[in-house]
Amino acid sequence: MATAEEVxxxxxxxxxxxxxxxxAPALLVIFLAATGPLxxxxxxxxxxxxxxxxxxxxxxxxxxxxxxxxRDIFDDTLSIAAAHVTIFLRSIKLSVVTTIAxxxxxxxxxxxxxxxxEKTRDLWLFLITIPFWTNxxxxxxxxxxxxxxxxxxxxxxxxxGIISAPIQILYTDTAILIGMAYVYLPLMVLPIYxxxxxxxxxxxxxxxxxxxxxxQVLRRIIFPLVKPGVIAGSILVFxxxxxxxxxxxxxxGGKNMMLSNLIELQFGQGRNWPLxxxxxxxxxxxxxxxxxxxxxxxxxxxxxxx
Amino acid sequence: xxxxTTATAMGLALLASTGLARADGxxxxxxWGNYTSPDVIKKFEAKYNVKVTITDYDSNDTALAKVRxxxxxxxxxxxxxxxxxxxxxxxxxxxxxxxxxxxxxNVAPEWANPDFDPGRKYSVPWAWGTIGVVVNTDAYxxxxxxxxxxxNTPDELKGKVNVVPEMGDVxxxxxxxxxxxxxxxxxxxxxxxxxLLVAAKPNWIAMEYNTIEKMGAGDFKATSDxxxxxxxxxxxxxxxxxxxxxxxxxLWSDNVVVLKEAKNVENAKLFQNFIMDPENAAGxxxxxxxxxxxxxxxxxxxxxxxxxxxVIIPAADKPLGELQQMCPPETQELYxxxxxxLQK
Numbered sequence: 001m002a003t004a005e006e007v008x009x010x011x012x013x014x015x016x017x018x019x020x021x022x023x024a025p026a027l028l029v030i031f032l033a034a035t036g037p038l039x040x041x042x043x044x045x046x047x048x049x050x051x052x053x054x055x056x057x058x059x060x061x062x063x064x065x066x067x068x069x070x071r072d073i074f075d076d077t078l079s080i081a082a083a084h085v086t087i088f089l090r091s092i093k094l095s096v097v098t099t100i101a102x103x104x105x106x107x108x109x110x111x112x113x114x115x116x117x118e119k120t121r122d123l124w125l126f127l128i129t130i131p132f133w134t135n136x137x138x139x140x141x142x143x144x145x146x147x148x149x150x151x152x153x154x155x156x157x158x159x160x161g162i163i164s165a166p167i168q169i170l171y172t173d174t175a176i177l178i179g180m181a182y183v184y185l186p187l188m189v190l191p192i193y194x195x196x197x198x199x200x201x202x203x204x205x206x207x208x209x210x211x212x213x214x215x216q217v218l219r220r221i222i223f224p225l226v227k228p229g230v231i232a233g234s235i236l237v238f239x240x241x242x243x244x245x246x247x248x249x250x251x252x253g254g255k256n257m258m259l260s261n262l263i264e265l266q267f268g269q270g271r272n273w274p275l276x277x278x279x280x281x282x283x284x285x286x287x288x289x290x291x292x293x294x295x296x297x298x299x300x301x302x303x304x305x306x
Numbered sequence: 307x308x309x310x311t312t313a314t315a316m317g318l319a320l321l322a323s324t325g326l327a328r329a330d331g332x333x334x335x336x337x338w339g340n341y342t343s344p345d346v347i348k349k350f351e352a353k354y355n356v357k358v359t360i361t362d363y364d365s366n367d368t369a370l371a372k373v374r375x376x377x378x379x380x381x382x383x384x385x386x387x388x389x390x391x392x393x394x395x396x397x398x399x400x401x402x403x404x405x406x407x408x409x410x411x412n413v414a415p416e417w418a419n420p421d422f423d424p425g426r427k428y429s430v431p432w433a434w435g436t437i438g439v440v441v442n443t444d445a446y447x448x449x450x451x452x453x454x455x456x457x458n459t460p461d462e463l464k465g466k467v468n469v470v471p472e473m474g475d476v477x478x479x480x481x482x483x484x485x486x487x488x489x490x491x492x493x494x495x496x497x498x499x500x501x502l503l504v505a506a507k508p509n510w511i512a513m514e515y516n517t518i519e520k521m522g523a524g525d526f527k528a529t530s531d532x533x534x535x536x537x538x539x540x541x542x543x544x545x546x547x548x549x550x551x552x553x554x555x556x557l558w559s560d561n562v563v564v565l566k567e568a569k570n571v572e573n574a575k576l577f578q579n580f581i582m583d584p585e586n587a588a589g590x591x592x593x594x595x596x597x598x599x600x601x602x603x604x605x606x607x608x609x610x611x612x613x614x615x616x617v618i619i620p621a622a623d624k625p626l627g628e629l630q631q632m633c634p635p636e637t638q639e640l641y642x643x644x645x646x647x648l649q650k
Contacts, residue, residue, distance in 0.1 A: 054371065073496070171512050253511060
């Protein structure tokens with residue numbers, strides 16, 4: 001006969017096994033859908049490019065070296081990969097500017113929504129989510145129709161006689177920024193609105209009672225309280241903006257590469273899959289480091305204000 | 307009905323449907339988007355009682371990568387001449403010997419024995435064309451039969467020129483413009499090419515594929531482009547003209563091949579033979595707007611293509627055309643670096 005201790009052990013063992021079995025489907029999905037593909041990308045980044053695309057199963061650190069250093073094809077000197085740095089910086093700059101632009105537009109929008117009566121709030125929320133029903137590509141082409149030389153803005157300005165020749169907006173950095181801000185705005189508004197909705201507006205009234213100016217109320221009361229929303233919104237905008245592909249290509253004219261175009265080139269016409277893989281991982285690392293730094297800093301100051 | 311009978315019924319239904327489909331015959335075509343005439347396909351389906359499906363791809367690299375992975379279910383693909391040798395070398399396609407097919411006698415002599423498929427053991431011509439310069443003569447009236455429109459843009463066109471971002475095509479044109487040979491790895495020539503491209507870029511407005519719509523709307527006043535695209539633009543706006551650059555221009559051709567993993571090989575062979583028939587070849591041309599390589603197809607061609615300068619290369623320009631080749635991987639690597647520097 002088994003002792004009580006043995007029975008308890010057996011039960012515990014079965015318990016552990018059951019737990020593993022029950023979570024197995026989830027673990028499998030996580031591995032297959034998230035970790036697995038990433039591992040393949042990582043492995044590919046250490047292989048030799050095949051002659052016409054694909055990879056040869058031969059270890060090579062070349063791809064990683066090529067991410068940072070380049071051998072000049074004319075004088076054979078090794079130097080920092082200036083082209084890659086330029087493209088990285090352009091993408092990062094675009095993401096930062098997009099984040100700021102959506103914040104500047106999104107914060108007042110969220111404030112406006114949160115200060116409406118409960119019934120109308122739902123309507124505003126609904127309006128903000130409508131763009132999500134439309135494909136990103138179609139939304140981008142809609143912006144193109146508005147800003148192109150024969151587009152709505154230029155036609156109206158020309159008809160009114162305000163300008164004599166169409167303003168070239170399409171294929172400029174401004175065009176990319178307009179498109180990006182439009183596309184990513186809901187991702188900024190929604191999290192800010194979510195924290196703004198929970199904001200106790202009696203605190204705002206208290207601030208005014210204590211003779212705080214409007215700006216002081218905004219800076220010292222509202223902003224610290226909705227900060228989690230601002231952080232979430234910034235992250236939600238910054239990360240996809242860094243990998244934006246469609247919007248810069250369509251509105252920017254494809255003359256200047258973004259990170260995503262550079263990576264796409266390696267898998268397409270450039271036929272250097274390992275370099276494409278290494279670039280992708282490098283971008284991920286940058287995003288992760290930036291995020292950690294951001295969240296950590298934001299978290300610290302949050303405590304101070306709280 | 308309990309679970310088991312439902313499952314059995316569904317299984318039987320599935321079996322029945324695939325069985326039926328097989329009895330009728332199928333053919334799965336993997337081709338460039340917006341490239342396959344629905345009328346010609348209908349005719350083929352009716353004639354051989356075969357159900358045709360068409361799946362699109364957007365670049366030679368996409369098609370190659372996908373077929374290489376295997377298990378696509380496609381019977382036929384249509385790679386460009388630069389890629390056909392790779393498909394052969396990698397064992398992706400099978401010898402169907404089109405050179406011995408009934409309709410092969412219709413293939414024009416200059417396309418009957420190409421370097422990329424000697425003796426036409428694998429491929430059948432689908433379409434061929436040229437890459438040149440398109441100019442809207444309302445914006446620029448000067449001589450336009452030169453790559454200089456793109457690389458040394460005249461003042462009237464500055465900031466209004468588009469370049470189609472096909473690395474191979476742009477490199478070909480730039481090398482020709484500085485007087486080199488295609489696929490050159492001569493550093494002196496490539497340096498000139500790099501400097502030329504970098505200096506030319508500020509005069510370009512964009513590097514886009516969407517030329518038909520943008521030339522039509524006037525966003526672009528000139529562009530590098532394929533001839534069939536140029537034809538569509540002229541039909542929409544008579545001021546738009548296609549030019550064959552005097553420095554030399556590239557020729558390309560897309561070719562129908564049968565995959566090694568094809569399940570419907572006989573139908574695929576029927577299709578290869580079918581499109582070498584002059585009337586069917588003309589039907590394909592009427593849709594995709596490029597020339598076919600089939601003699602005798604001219605009399606079935608649509609009126610607006612019969613003597614279109616975009617399709618029929620003028621005799622004087624003909625010697626300037628050169629079939630584009632696939633450059634060796636090491637050369638390709640140099641070109642990618644120049645291309646990255648151009649677009650950085």
